[in-house]
Amino acid sequence: MTESMVSRYEKLVHAGPPGDVPVLFDTACVLGGSIAGLMAARVLSDRARRVVVIEPDDTSAETGSRPGVPQDQQVHTLLPVGQRWLERWVPGTTRQAQDRGASLVADQGTTVINGVPQAPDGEGHHLLAVGRPLLEALLRNRITSLPNVSVLRGHATGLQYRDDAVSGVRYDAGAGGGQGGRSEGVLDADFVVDAMGRSSRLSNWLKGSGYDQPRIERLEAPVNYATARFARPAKVADLETPGALALFTPEYPSSGVSVAAVQPIEGRQWIVMLMGYGDSRPGRTIGEFREICTKLPPVFATATAGAVIGDVMTYHQAESRRRDFTGAVRFPARLVSVGDAVASFNPIYGQGLSSAALHASCLASYLADGPDLGTAAREFFRLQQVVVDAAWAVSAGGDAARLDALHGTEVPDDVRQQRWAMEQIAAATLVDGDVTRAFNSVSYMLRHPATLADPALLAKAVAANGTAAPVAG
Missing domain, CATH: 3.30.9.10 (D-Amino Acid Oxidase, subunit A, domain 2)
Incomplete structure (x- = not known):
């Protein structure tokens, strides 16, 4: 990872809301009202006269479990970077x-x-x-109380296009809208955010309309x-x-x-x-x-x-999975994806909530740079890839190393050396506070994983391990 990517990552981490900015859209639509979708809606509330969140689940029970978040009863931790970003956009x-x-x-x-x-x-x-349900409820109440943000209960069923740009969202309010029969409609939209999670149907919609599907990587x-x-x-x-x-x-x-x-x-x-x-x-x-x-x-x-x-x-x-939107050649304008719809990792690393917040940072930065809204949002996806690559390096890298160790898999020399270096740094966190500081800054998504490749840090870790009692395993 180049130094410029490290700098871009840290710029995203430290960025704040843009203040008084021009309105770019009449109507923006977010598909999915989970935390990634809510944060996207908050960013768009400064840029659109109206923001509509289409969410299929009933969210009237303030802290209840939702079918769309099957993991919401598991442990969730908001890392420091996630706290910073939530506080910047939703203070208090x-x-x-x-x-x-x-x-x-x-x-x-x-x-x-x-x-x-x-x-x-x-x-x-x-x-x-x-608890995940409480955090989501607090954010939902704060963001949907903004005068230009509303929730439409229903299922998004597809997109409409005009001049190679998204122009609307097809939806079915049906049972999701609390009505007796089907209630299909189209919401005209000037900008759309896919926040439909791991099971996002966007790739199928794109393929069916003649656009490129993002390549998916699985681990x-x-x-x-x-x-x-x-x-x-x-x-x-x-x-x-x-x-x-x-x-x-x-x-x-x-x-x-x-x-x-x-x-x-x-x-x-x-x-x-x-x-x-x-x-x-x-x-x-x-x-x-x-x-x-x-x-x-x-x-x-x-x-x-x-x-x-x-x-x-x-x-x-x-499995962990991520979708590479940067490689899609033919892609409609005014359309982006965020959250688990782009990348979902082993939840134990606690990156999901903070990644969602940083994806919102990418969206804010993209819109602040005066993008050409008549073309695909490639600069957004390039920014987002910096965040996705950083999270993937931590979680997928750790999972791959564990699975290879369990299965006795032979790995290339360069991979073996990289893993040895990370083992040295992880072990040194038990005895050296400076190494712990560098390691935790990456674990907490405050700094890019490439910062752990500093030769001086590795030398310090090796020296610390050489003078400390060995750790089992």
Whole structure:
């Protein structure tokens, strides 16, 4: 990755709302009202006289689970970069979440690798521990309360075009709109954002209209989640350890658990997650769940000692995937995609919410640069690819290394050397706060992964590992 890409990434991270800007569109339409779609709607609210979000799910229940987000009952963490961006575009979101019982948890000492805590990085980062339904509801209420943003309940069924540009969205309000029969219509739109998630139908629509489909890249990453919630009698301020993320290398004995996480969330609850790769499916029952947690850092046993709230919620994801829109030669103008519709990763890396926020940053930057709206949004997709590549390097790179290790796969020398370097840096986070700082800046999506390729950083990590006791695995 070139230095210019690193600079572009960091420019996106530090960008803010543009202030008083000219209106570019009469009507903008966002397909999907999840967090990526809501953030896109917020950006477009400064650029369009009217923003319509077409969402098939009933969102009237403020914090209820939605069929369109099957993973919303699993652990979600808002990384520092995501917090920054939500606060820039929707100020006060963090405070509102805390007022509703969410927790702003300091990250110092909360990450444990093979039973050993990371060395403090001195940065004072905090992670927002919040249930996904609550965070989404807070954003939805704030953004849809803007005078020019509205929600149309229904299913988007296709696009209309004029002069090689999107000119409208076909939709079916039908049962989704609460009406007795089908209610098909067309919403005239000057700009459209696809935020339909992993199952986005945009590629099929493009192919059916004679446009290029974005090439899709897939990486096997079979992950199995088991998540349970437990009563939390103590206030967060009274907890000795307010949360933890436990990571295990493939060689480390961990009852089939590759990753475990525990967080204090709203409703005076603990939410606890166990994750296994491949055939490993830990924690399917409460008994097994609690037994495994006794072998993890003490906070896990503390969290699971309380009364169980609800059932164990499982989630399986077979692969990570991303779509390359930059390679599409024939593509309609006034159309972009964001969020999981572009790239979806192993959720354990916590990149989904923050990536959605950064995709909104890409959209804002693209519109601020005076684009030619009569041609495909190639500059937007180039900006977005910087964010997607960064997230993919962290999550897909880690998953590929784990799967190759599990299967004994031979890898090219250059890949083996890159992985060795990352292993050195990860191991050094247990003993050297400077290395932890650099590593966490990338993990938290504050800096581009290419910054970890600094030879001086690797030398420091190797030296730290040479003087420290070896870590199991």
